Amino acid sequence: MSAPWWQSAVVYQIYPRSFCDTTGNGVGDLEGIRRRLDHLVWLGVDAIWISPFFPSPMKDYGYDVANFCGVDPLFGTLADFDRLLDDAHARGLRVLIDWVPNHTSDQHPWFVDARSSRSAAHRDWYVWRDGHPDRPPNNWRAAFLDSPAWSWDEATRQWYLHLFLAEQPDLDWNNHEVVAAMHDSLRFWLDRGVDGFRMDVIHCIGKDPALDDHPDAVAKIPACALNDDPLTHSLLRDIRAVLEEYPGERAMVGEVYLLSTDAVATYYGDGDELHLAFNFPPLYAAWEAGAWREHIERTEAALGDRNAWPTWVLSNHDNPRHRTRYGSEARARAAAVLLLSLRGTPFLYAGEEFGLEDAVIPADRRLDPGGRDGCRAPIPWDAAAGHGWARAKAWLPWPPDAGQRNAAALRADEQSLLHLYRRLLAHRRTSPALQWGVIEWVEAPDDVLAFRRVFGDDRWTVLVNFAAEDREVALAGAWKRVVTSDGHGEGRAFDGVLRANQGTLLLSRGVSASRSRRA
Protein backbone atom coordinates (compact mmCIF):
# COMPACT_ATOMS: atom_id res chain seq x y z
CA MET A 1 0.00 0.00 0.00
CA SER A 2 1.61 3.24 -1.04
CA ALA A 3 -0.75 5.50 0.87
CA PRO A 4 0.93 8.01 3.18
CA TRP A 5 1.40 6.94 6.79
CA TRP A 6 -1.27 9.22 8.22
CA GLN A 7 -4.01 7.41 6.34
CA SER A 8 -3.39 4.12 8.10
CA ALA A 9 -2.37 5.63 11.43
CA VAL A 10 -4.20 5.99 14.70
CA VAL A 11 -3.08 9.23 16.34
CA TYR A 12 -2.99 9.75 20.11
CA GLN A 13 -3.29 13.31 21.44
CA ILE A 14 -1.22 14.24 24.46
CA TYR A 15 -2.02 17.39 26.40
CA PRO A 16 1.42 17.75 27.97
CA ARG A 17 0.35 19.59 31.15
CA SER A 18 -1.85 16.63 32.03
CA PHE A 19 0.08 13.55 30.94
CA CYS A 20 2.77 12.91 33.54
CA ASP A 21 4.86 15.10 35.84
CA THR A 22 8.44 14.03 36.56
CA THR A 23 9.74 17.17 38.28
CA GLY A 24 7.24 17.62 41.10
CA ASN A 25 5.72 20.92 40.00
CA GLY A 26 2.32 19.34 39.46
CA VAL A 27 2.45 19.94 35.70
CA GLY A 28 3.17 17.22 33.16
CA ASP A 29 6.37 17.53 31.12
CA LEU A 30 8.19 16.20 28.05
CA GLU A 31 10.18 13.71 30.12
CA GLY A 32 6.87 12.40 31.49
CA ILE A 33 5.74 11.71 27.93
CA ARG A 34 9.04 9.98 27.12
CA ARG A 35 8.72 7.69 30.12
CA ARG A 36 5.23 6.61 29.10
CA LEU A 37 5.99 5.84 25.45
CA ASP A 38 5.92 2.13 26.18
CA HIS A 39 2.29 2.43 27.22
CA LEU A 40 1.52 3.81 23.77
CA VAL A 41 3.45 1.07 22.01
CA TRP A 42 1.66 -1.57 24.10
CA LEU A 43 -1.67 0.07 23.32
CA GLY A 44 -0.90 0.01 19.60
CA VAL A 45 -1.17 3.58 18.35
CA ASP A 46 1.03 4.81 15.50
CA ALA A 47 1.61 8.49 16.19
CA ILE A 48 1.34 11.10 18.89
CA TRP A 49 0.25 14.71 18.63
CA ILE A 50 1.59 16.84 21.46
CA SER A 51 -0.38 20.00 22.30
CA PRO A 52 1.77 23.16 22.71
CA PHE A 53 4.84 23.02 24.95
CA PHE A 54 6.41 26.29 23.76
CA PRO A 55 7.33 29.24 25.98
CA SER A 56 4.05 30.81 27.00
CA PRO A 57 2.48 32.97 29.71
CA MET A 58 -0.20 30.22 29.76
CA LYS A 59 -3.22 32.49 29.51
CA ASP A 60 -4.61 29.86 27.14
CA TYR A 61 -2.48 27.07 28.59
CA GLY A 62 0.12 27.11 25.84
CA TYR A 63 -2.01 28.22 22.88
CA ASP A 64 -0.63 31.70 23.56
CA VAL A 65 2.89 31.20 22.23
CA ALA A 66 5.68 33.63 23.16
CA ASN A 67 8.38 31.84 21.14
CA PHE A 68 7.58 29.38 18.36
CA CYS A 69 11.05 27.84 18.49
CA GLY A 70 11.57 26.82 22.09
CA VAL A 71 10.32 24.79 25.04
CA ASP A 72 8.73 26.35 28.11
CA PRO A 73 10.86 25.53 31.19
CA LEU A 74 7.70 24.13 32.77
CA PHE A 75 7.87 21.28 30.25
CA GLY A 76 11.67 20.87 30.00
CA THR A 77 14.24 21.86 27.41
CA LEU A 78 14.89 21.46 23.70
CA ALA A 79 17.24 18.61 24.63
CA ASP A 80 14.30 16.90 26.38
CA PHE A 81 12.26 17.33 23.21
CA ASP A 82 15.02 15.84 21.06
CA ARG A 83 15.31 12.88 23.41
CA LEU A 84 11.55 12.34 23.33
CA LEU A 85 11.54 12.51 19.53
CA ASP A 86 14.42 10.03 19.25
CA ASP A 87 12.84 7.60 21.68
CA ALA A 88 9.47 7.84 19.95
CA HIS A 89 11.06 7.21 16.56
CA ALA A 90 13.07 4.30 17.96
CA ARG A 91 9.73 2.73 18.93
CA GLY A 92 8.17 3.36 15.53
CA LEU A 93 5.95 6.21 16.76
CA ARG A 94 5.57 9.33 14.64
CA VAL A 95 5.44 12.70 16.34
CA LEU A 96 3.19 15.61 15.40
CA ILE A 97 3.49 18.89 17.23
CA ASP A 98 1.00 21.70 17.56
CA TRP A 99 1.60 24.81 15.46
CA VAL A 100 -0.38 27.90 16.40
CA PRO A 101 -0.20 30.21 13.38
CA ASN A 102 -3.25 32.44 13.83
CA HIS A 103 -1.99 34.40 16.83
CA THR A 104 0.85 34.86 19.26
CA SER A 105 0.96 35.67 22.94
CA ASP A 106 0.85 39.37 23.72
CA GLN A 107 4.24 38.66 25.36
CA HIS A 108 5.79 37.47 22.10
CA PRO A 109 8.64 39.88 21.22
CA TRP A 110 6.88 40.62 17.90
CA PHE A 111 3.80 41.95 19.67
CA VAL A 112 5.77 43.67 22.43
CA ASP A 113 7.50 45.58 19.65
CA ALA A 114 4.29 46.03 17.63
CA ARG A 115 2.44 47.76 20.42
CA SER A 116 5.41 49.98 21.34
CA SER A 117 4.53 52.52 18.65
CA ARG A 118 2.66 52.93 15.40
CA SER A 119 5.96 53.00 13.53
CA ALA A 120 7.46 49.89 15.20
CA ALA A 121 9.06 47.35 12.87
CA HIS A 122 6.51 44.67 13.79
CA ARG A 123 3.47 46.96 13.94
CA ASP A 124 1.90 45.60 10.78
CA TRP A 125 2.59 41.98 11.72
CA TYR A 126 -0.70 42.27 13.60
CA VAL A 127 -4.12 43.60 12.64
CA TRP A 128 -4.60 47.21 13.79
CA ARG A 129 -7.50 49.48 12.95
CA ASP A 130 -8.41 53.06 13.74
CA GLY A 131 -11.67 53.85 15.43
CA HIS A 132 -13.41 55.39 18.35
CA PRO A 133 -12.33 53.84 21.68
CA ASP A 134 -15.96 52.99 22.46
CA ARG A 135 -16.74 51.31 19.16
CA PRO A 136 -14.76 48.29 17.89
CA PRO A 137 -14.03 48.32 14.14
CA ASN A 138 -16.51 45.52 13.37
CA ASN A 139 -19.01 43.20 15.08
CA TRP A 140 -16.74 40.15 15.42
CA ARG A 141 -16.88 38.28 18.72
CA ALA A 142 -13.93 36.65 20.49
CA ALA A 143 -14.00 33.03 21.68
CA PHE A 144 -14.41 32.09 25.37
CA LEU A 145 -15.44 35.38 26.96
CA ASP A 146 -18.49 37.04 25.53
CA SER A 147 -16.56 40.05 24.28
CA PRO A 148 -15.57 41.81 21.06
CA ALA A 149 -12.68 40.33 19.08
CA TRP A 150 -10.90 43.68 19.47
CA SER A 151 -8.96 45.41 22.24
CA TRP A 152 -8.18 49.09 22.38
CA ASP A 153 -4.52 49.94 22.84
CA GLU A 154 -4.58 53.22 24.72
CA ALA A 155 -0.87 53.97 24.24
CA THR A 156 -1.04 53.93 20.44
CA ARG A 157 -4.77 54.68 20.16
CA GLN A 158 -5.76 51.87 17.80
CA TRP A 159 -7.67 48.61 18.07
CA TYR A 160 -6.02 45.23 17.56
CA LEU A 161 -7.79 42.05 16.51
CA HIS A 162 -7.85 38.85 18.58
CA LEU A 163 -10.19 35.99 17.72
CA PHE A 164 -9.37 34.48 21.11
CA LEU A 165 -8.22 36.23 24.32
CA ALA A 166 -6.94 39.80 24.32
CA GLU A 167 -3.59 38.20 25.25
CA GLN A 168 -3.64 36.34 21.88
CA PRO A 169 -3.37 39.03 19.19
CA ASP A 170 -3.97 37.77 15.63
CA LEU A 171 -1.05 37.80 13.22
CA ASP A 172 -1.64 39.45 9.87
CA TRP A 173 -1.02 36.77 7.24
CA ASN A 174 -1.48 39.38 4.51
CA ASN A 175 2.00 40.54 5.52
CA HIS A 176 4.67 38.53 3.69
CA GLU A 177 7.14 39.00 6.55
CA VAL A 178 4.73 37.16 8.84
CA VAL A 179 4.40 34.39 6.27
CA ALA A 180 8.18 34.05 5.99
CA ALA A 181 8.74 34.07 9.76
CA MET A 182 6.02 31.48 10.34
CA HIS A 183 7.42 29.27 7.56
CA ASP A 184 10.75 29.43 9.36
CA SER A 185 9.11 28.30 12.58
CA LEU A 186 7.95 25.19 10.72
CA ARG A 187 11.46 24.60 9.38
CA PHE A 188 12.87 24.86 12.89
CA TRP A 189 10.90 21.78 13.96
CA LEU A 190 11.14 19.98 10.60
CA ASP A 191 14.93 20.26 10.91
CA ARG A 192 14.70 18.54 14.30
CA GLY A 193 12.78 15.68 12.68
CA VAL A 194 9.12 16.06 13.55
CA ASP A 195 6.72 14.12 11.35
CA GLY A 196 4.29 16.97 10.96
CA PHE A 197 1.96 19.40 12.62
CA ARG A 198 -1.50 19.73 13.99
CA MET A 199 -2.31 23.24 12.87
CA ASP A 200 -4.37 25.25 15.29
CA VAL A 201 -7.51 26.99 13.91
CA ILE A 202 -5.84 26.95 10.52
CA HIS A 203 -8.97 28.18 8.70
CA CYS A 204 -8.55 31.51 10.52
CA ILE A 205 -5.21 32.63 9.09
CA GLY A 206 -6.53 34.11 5.84
CA LYS A 207 -8.68 37.18 6.39
CA ASP A 208 -10.16 39.64 3.99
CA PRO A 209 -8.47 42.95 4.87
CA ALA A 210 -11.88 44.64 4.56
CA LEU A 211 -12.85 42.88 7.82
CA ASP A 212 -16.54 43.36 7.08
CA ASP A 213 -19.20 42.83 9.74
CA HIS A 214 -20.68 39.36 9.97
CA PRO A 215 -24.41 39.22 9.12
CA ASP A 216 -26.61 39.88 12.17
CA ALA A 217 -28.03 36.36 12.15
CA VAL A 218 -24.63 34.86 13.04
CA ALA A 219 -22.95 37.82 14.68
CA LYS A 220 -23.12 36.28 18.17
CA ILE A 221 -21.09 33.25 17.05
CA PRO A 222 -17.36 33.67 17.76
CA ALA A 223 -15.57 34.86 14.63
CA CYS A 224 -13.18 31.90 14.85
CA ALA A 225 -16.09 29.62 13.94
CA LEU A 226 -17.12 31.78 10.97
CA ASN A 227 -13.92 32.86 9.26
CA ASP A 228 -13.73 30.98 5.95
CA ASP A 229 -11.79 33.21 3.60
CA PRO A 230 -10.36 32.08 0.23
CA LEU A 231 -6.97 33.56 1.14
CA THR A 232 -6.35 30.70 3.55
CA HIS A 233 -6.27 28.22 0.67
CA SER A 234 -3.31 29.81 -1.07
CA LEU A 235 -1.54 30.23 2.28
CA LEU A 236 -2.05 26.51 2.89
CA ARG A 237 -0.55 25.59 -0.47
CA ASP A 238 2.55 27.60 0.43
CA ILE A 239 2.78 25.95 3.85
CA ARG A 240 2.47 22.58 2.18
CA ALA A 241 5.40 23.52 -0.07
CA VAL A 242 7.51 24.16 3.05
CA LEU A 243 6.77 20.66 4.35
CA GLU A 244 7.61 19.26 0.92
CA GLU A 245 11.10 20.75 1.09
CA TYR A 246 11.80 17.91 3.53
CA PRO A 247 12.37 14.22 2.90
CA GLY A 248 9.90 11.68 4.22
CA GLU A 249 6.21 12.26 4.60
CA ARG A 250 5.49 15.26 6.84
CA ALA A 251 1.84 15.64 7.75
CA MET A 252 -0.40 18.68 7.87
CA VAL A 253 -3.40 18.05 10.08
CA GLY A 254 -5.60 21.10 10.32
CA GLU A 255 -8.01 22.12 12.98
CA VAL A 256 -10.77 23.58 10.83
CA TYR A 257 -13.30 24.76 13.35
CA LEU A 258 -16.18 25.21 10.93
CA LEU A 259 -19.27 23.25 11.81
CA SER A 260 -20.01 22.21 8.25
CA THR A 261 -18.39 19.12 6.79
CA ASP A 262 -18.73 20.57 3.28
CA ALA A 263 -16.72 23.61 4.38
CA VAL A 264 -14.11 21.45 6.12
CA ALA A 265 -13.67 19.42 2.91
CA THR A 266 -12.53 22.50 0.98
CA TYR A 267 -9.40 22.72 3.16
CA TYR A 268 -8.02 19.59 1.50
CA GLY A 269 -7.87 21.66 -1.70
CA ASP A 270 -7.18 19.63 -4.81
CA GLY A 271 -4.94 17.35 -2.81
CA ASP A 272 -2.56 20.29 -2.34
CA GLU A 273 -3.65 21.79 1.00
CA LEU A 274 -4.17 19.89 4.27
CA HIS A 275 -3.47 16.16 4.33
CA LEU A 276 -6.08 15.73 7.06
CA ALA A 277 -8.64 18.04 8.62
CA PHE A 278 -10.60 17.62 11.81
CA ASN A 279 -14.32 17.41 11.21
CA PHE A 280 -16.11 18.37 14.43
CA PRO A 281 -19.82 17.98 13.60
CA PRO A 282 -19.72 14.25 14.54
CA LEU A 283 -17.95 15.14 17.80
CA TYR A 284 -20.95 17.28 18.66
CA ALA A 285 -23.49 14.68 17.53
CA ALA A 286 -25.77 12.98 20.05
CA TRP A 287 -25.19 9.29 20.72
CA GLU A 288 -27.92 8.20 18.28
CA ALA A 289 -27.69 5.76 15.41
CA GLY A 290 -29.53 8.06 12.99
CA ALA A 291 -27.34 11.05 13.75
CA TRP A 292 -24.20 9.00 13.30
CA ARG A 293 -25.34 7.45 10.07
CA GLU A 294 -26.05 10.92 8.73
CA HIS A 295 -22.60 12.19 9.74
CA ILE A 296 -20.86 9.19 8.21
CA GLU A 297 -22.79 9.60 4.96
CA ARG A 298 -22.16 13.33 4.85
CA THR A 299 -18.46 12.86 5.50
CA GLU A 300 -18.16 10.16 2.85
CA ALA A 301 -19.98 12.36 0.33
CA ALA A 302 -18.20 15.65 1.06
CA LEU A 303 -14.70 14.18 1.22
CA GLY A 304 -15.26 11.47 -1.36
CA ASP A 305 -15.88 14.08 -4.04
CA ARG A 306 -12.33 15.33 -3.49
CA ASN A 307 -10.71 12.02 -2.83
CA ALA A 308 -9.87 13.38 0.63
CA TRP A 309 -9.20 11.13 3.61
CA PRO A 310 -11.54 11.54 6.63
CA THR A 311 -10.63 11.88 10.30
CA TRP A 312 -12.68 10.87 13.33
CA VAL A 313 -12.44 12.18 16.85
CA LEU A 314 -14.68 11.89 19.89
CA SER A 315 -12.70 13.77 22.53
CA ASN A 316 -10.01 16.42 22.82
CA HIS A 317 -8.72 19.09 25.19
CA ASP A 318 -11.48 21.57 24.22
CA ASN A 319 -14.62 19.56 24.91
CA PRO A 320 -16.12 17.39 27.64
CA ARG A 321 -14.86 13.83 27.21
CA HIS A 322 -17.22 11.54 25.31
CA ARG A 323 -17.34 9.18 28.30
CA THR A 324 -18.90 12.12 30.17
CA ARG A 325 -21.10 13.28 27.29
CA TYR A 326 -22.48 9.84 26.46
CA GLY A 327 -23.14 9.08 30.11
CA SER A 328 -21.94 5.52 30.66
CA GLU A 329 -18.98 3.22 30.24
CA ALA A 330 -21.14 0.84 28.19
CA ARG A 331 -21.63 3.58 25.61
CA ALA A 332 -17.98 4.61 25.72
CA ARG A 333 -17.12 0.98 24.93
CA ALA A 334 -19.54 0.85 22.02
CA ALA A 335 -18.14 4.19 20.83
CA ALA A 336 -14.62 2.71 20.80
CA VAL A 337 -15.84 -0.01 18.43
CA LEU A 338 -17.40 2.61 16.17
CA LEU A 339 -14.45 5.03 16.22
CA LEU A 340 -11.89 2.34 15.42
CA SER A 341 -13.96 0.75 12.66
CA LEU A 342 -14.64 3.83 10.59
CA ARG A 343 -12.96 4.67 7.31
CA GLY A 344 -10.49 7.45 8.07
CA THR A 345 -7.83 8.34 10.59
CA PRO A 346 -9.01 8.11 14.21
CA PHE A 347 -7.64 10.51 16.83
CA LEU A 348 -7.68 9.33 20.44
CA TYR A 349 -7.42 11.76 23.34
CA ALA A 350 -5.11 10.55 26.11
CA GLY A 351 -7.16 8.91 28.83
CA GLU A 352 -10.08 7.85 26.68
CA GLU A 353 -8.54 4.37 26.61
CA PHE A 354 -9.07 4.34 30.38
CA GLY A 355 -12.65 5.59 30.06
CA LEU A 356 -11.78 8.70 32.04
CA GLU A 357 -14.59 11.08 32.87
CA ASP A 358 -14.13 14.81 33.20
CA ALA A 359 -12.95 15.88 36.62
CA VAL A 360 -15.26 17.85 38.84
CA ILE A 361 -13.56 21.20 39.30
CA PRO A 362 -14.41 23.08 42.49
CA ALA A 363 -14.90 26.83 42.01
CA ASP A 364 -11.60 27.67 43.68
CA ARG A 365 -9.62 25.48 41.27
CA ARG A 366 -11.11 26.69 38.01
CA LEU A 367 -8.42 27.94 35.67
CA ASP A 368 -9.37 27.96 32.01
CA PRO A 369 -11.23 31.05 30.78
CA GLY A 370 -12.99 28.74 28.29
CA GLY A 371 -14.31 26.39 31.03
CA ARG A 372 -12.41 23.39 29.65
CA ASP A 373 -10.61 22.22 32.81
CA GLY A 374 -12.69 19.05 33.30
CA CYS A 375 -11.37 17.22 30.23
CA ARG A 376 -7.81 18.34 31.04
CA ALA A 377 -7.62 16.53 34.38
CA PRO A 378 -4.30 14.72 34.95
CA ILE A 379 -3.92 11.12 33.75
CA PRO A 380 -3.73 8.63 36.65
CA TRP A 381 -1.08 6.00 35.97
CA ASP A 382 -1.48 3.92 39.15
CA ALA A 383 -3.48 3.73 42.38
CA ALA A 384 -0.94 5.43 44.69
CA ALA A 385 -1.66 8.90 46.10
CA GLY A 386 0.23 10.69 43.30
CA HIS A 387 -1.04 8.27 40.61
CA GLY A 388 2.46 8.02 39.11
CA TRP A 389 3.03 11.78 39.17
CA ALA A 390 5.96 13.29 41.06
CA ARG A 391 3.58 15.21 43.30
CA ALA A 392 0.15 14.16 44.60
CA LYS A 393 -1.41 17.55 43.99
CA ALA A 394 -1.48 18.12 40.27
CA TRP A 395 -2.41 21.37 38.53
CA LEU A 396 -6.03 20.20 38.26
CA PRO A 397 -8.01 17.71 40.36
CA TRP A 398 -7.85 14.00 39.44
CA PRO A 399 -10.68 12.55 37.39
CA PRO A 400 -13.35 10.47 39.22
CA ASP A 401 -12.38 7.04 40.64
CA ALA A 402 -8.67 7.45 39.89
CA GLY A 403 -7.95 4.83 42.57
CA GLN A 404 -9.55 2.17 40.33
CA ARG A 405 -9.60 3.88 36.96
CA ASN A 406 -5.88 4.15 36.32
CA ALA A 407 -3.49 2.65 33.80
CA ALA A 408 -2.02 -0.02 36.09
CA ALA A 409 -5.36 -1.32 37.40
CA LEU A 410 -6.95 -1.43 33.95
CA ARG A 411 -3.96 -3.13 32.42
CA ALA A 412 -4.25 -5.91 35.03
CA ASP A 413 -7.91 -6.47 34.07
CA GLU A 414 -8.33 -8.12 30.68
CA GLN A 415 -12.02 -7.17 30.61
CA SER A 416 -11.24 -3.48 30.92
CA LEU A 417 -11.95 -0.76 28.38
CA LEU A 418 -8.18 -0.37 28.01
CA HIS A 419 -7.86 -3.95 26.74
CA LEU A 420 -10.85 -3.37 24.45
CA TYR A 421 -9.00 -0.43 22.82
CA ARG A 422 -5.91 -2.58 22.50
CA ARG A 423 -7.78 -5.44 20.80
CA LEU A 424 -9.55 -3.05 18.44
CA LEU A 425 -6.28 -1.35 17.52
CA ALA A 426 -4.59 -4.69 16.87
CA HIS A 427 -7.34 -5.82 14.49
CA ARG A 428 -7.44 -2.47 12.73
CA ARG A 429 -3.70 -2.58 12.21
CA THR A 430 -3.73 -5.99 10.53
CA SER A 431 -6.97 -5.69 8.56
CA PRO A 432 -6.88 -4.11 5.08
CA ALA A 433 -10.69 -3.88 5.17
CA LEU A 434 -10.81 -1.96 8.45
CA GLN A 435 -8.19 0.43 7.13
CA TRP A 436 -9.12 0.80 3.51
CA GLY A 437 -12.46 -0.85 2.81
CA VAL A 438 -15.36 1.30 1.66
CA ILE A 439 -18.38 1.56 3.95
CA GLU A 440 -21.43 -0.42 2.82
CA TRP A 441 -24.58 -0.03 4.87
CA VAL A 442 -26.34 -3.11 6.17
CA GLU A 443 -30.06 -3.24 7.01
CA ALA A 444 -30.69 -3.15 10.72
CA PRO A 445 -33.23 -1.84 13.27
CA ASP A 446 -33.36 1.97 13.58
CA ASP A 447 -31.23 2.27 16.68
CA VAL A 448 -28.51 -0.01 15.35
CA LEU A 449 -25.72 1.28 13.14
CA ALA A 450 -24.66 -1.53 10.83
CA PHE A 451 -22.08 -1.37 8.11
CA ARG A 452 -19.64 -3.52 6.29
CA ARG A 453 -15.96 -2.94 5.52
CA VAL A 454 -14.62 -5.04 2.70
CA PHE A 455 -11.24 -5.28 1.02
CA GLY A 456 -10.68 -8.35 -1.17
CA ASP A 457 -11.33 -11.41 0.97
CA ASP A 458 -11.15 -9.43 4.19
CA ARG A 459 -14.77 -8.79 5.20
CA TRP A 460 -16.04 -7.32 8.44
CA THR A 461 -19.44 -6.24 9.70
CA VAL A 462 -19.60 -3.56 12.36
CA LEU A 463 -22.72 -3.41 14.53
CA VAL A 464 -23.35 -0.78 17.18
CA ASN A 465 -26.51 -0.90 19.27
CA PHE A 466 -27.38 2.58 20.53
CA ALA A 467 -30.43 1.25 22.41
CA ALA A 468 -30.44 0.29 26.08
CA GLU A 469 -32.18 -2.97 25.12
CA ASP A 470 -31.21 -5.98 23.04
CA ARG A 471 -31.80 -5.79 19.30
CA GLU A 472 -31.94 -8.48 16.66
CA VAL A 473 -29.96 -8.12 13.46
CA ALA A 474 -30.37 -10.67 10.68
CA LEU A 475 -27.18 -11.05 8.67
CA ALA A 476 -26.74 -13.20 5.61
CA GLY A 477 -23.88 -15.60 5.95
CA ALA A 478 -21.82 -16.78 8.87
CA TRP A 479 -20.02 -14.25 11.05
CA LYS A 480 -17.72 -14.57 14.01
CA ARG A 481 -17.70 -12.02 16.83
CA VAL A 482 -14.04 -11.09 16.94
CA VAL A 483 -14.44 -8.19 19.37
CA THR A 484 -17.43 -7.20 21.47
CA SER A 485 -17.51 -4.02 23.50
CA ASP A 486 -18.76 -5.79 26.65
CA GLY A 487 -16.77 -8.96 26.05
CA HIS A 488 -20.02 -10.95 25.71
CA GLY A 489 -19.94 -13.61 23.01
CA GLU A 490 -16.43 -12.68 21.88
CA GLY A 491 -14.80 -15.44 19.85
CA ARG A 492 -18.15 -17.12 19.09
CA ALA A 493 -20.45 -17.22 16.06
CA PHE A 494 -22.87 -14.31 15.78
CA ASP A 495 -26.33 -15.50 16.84
CA GLY A 496 -28.26 -12.46 15.56
CA VAL A 497 -28.65 -10.76 18.94
CA LEU A 498 -26.93 -7.56 19.83
CA ARG A 499 -27.02 -6.79 23.53
CA ALA A 500 -28.00 -3.39 24.96
CA ASN A 501 -25.33 -0.72 24.24
CA GLN A 502 -23.17 -3.33 22.56
CA GLY A 503 -20.78 -2.73 19.70
CA THR A 504 -19.24 -5.66 17.90
CA LEU A 505 -16.81 -6.41 15.11
CA LEU A 506 -17.75 -9.48 13.11
CA LEU A 507 -15.45 -11.26 10.71
CA SER A 508 -16.91 -13.07 7.73
CA ARG A 509 -16.53 -16.78 7.62
CA GLY A 510 -16.84 -16.66 3.88
CA VAL A 511 -20.43 -16.27 2.64
CA SER A 512 -21.69 -13.64 0.21
CA ALA A 513 -22.99 -10.30 1.35
CA SER A 514 -26.04 -10.42 -0.91
CA ARG A 515 -28.23 -8.64 1.61
CA SER A 516 -25.95 -5.68 1.99
CA ARG A 517 -26.57 -2.55 0.00
CA ARG A 518 -24.46 0.42 -0.83
CA ALA A 519 -25.48 3.71 0.71
Ligand code: GLC
Ligand atom coordinates in the same frame (compact mmCIF):
# COMPACT_ATOMS: atom_id res chain seq x y z
C1 GLC B 1 -7.80 25.81 19.26
C2 GLC B 1 -7.27 25.00 20.43
C3 GLC B 1 -7.77 25.62 21.70
C4 GLC B 1 -7.25 27.03 21.78
C5 GLC B 1 -7.62 27.83 20.54
C6 GLC B 1 -6.82 29.10 20.44
O1 GLC B 1 -9.16 25.72 19.14
O2 GLC B 1 -7.65 23.67 20.30
O3 GLC B 1 -7.37 24.89 22.83
O4 GLC B 1 -7.76 27.66 22.92
O5 GLC B 1 -7.36 27.14 19.35
O6 GLC B 1 -5.49 28.83 20.14
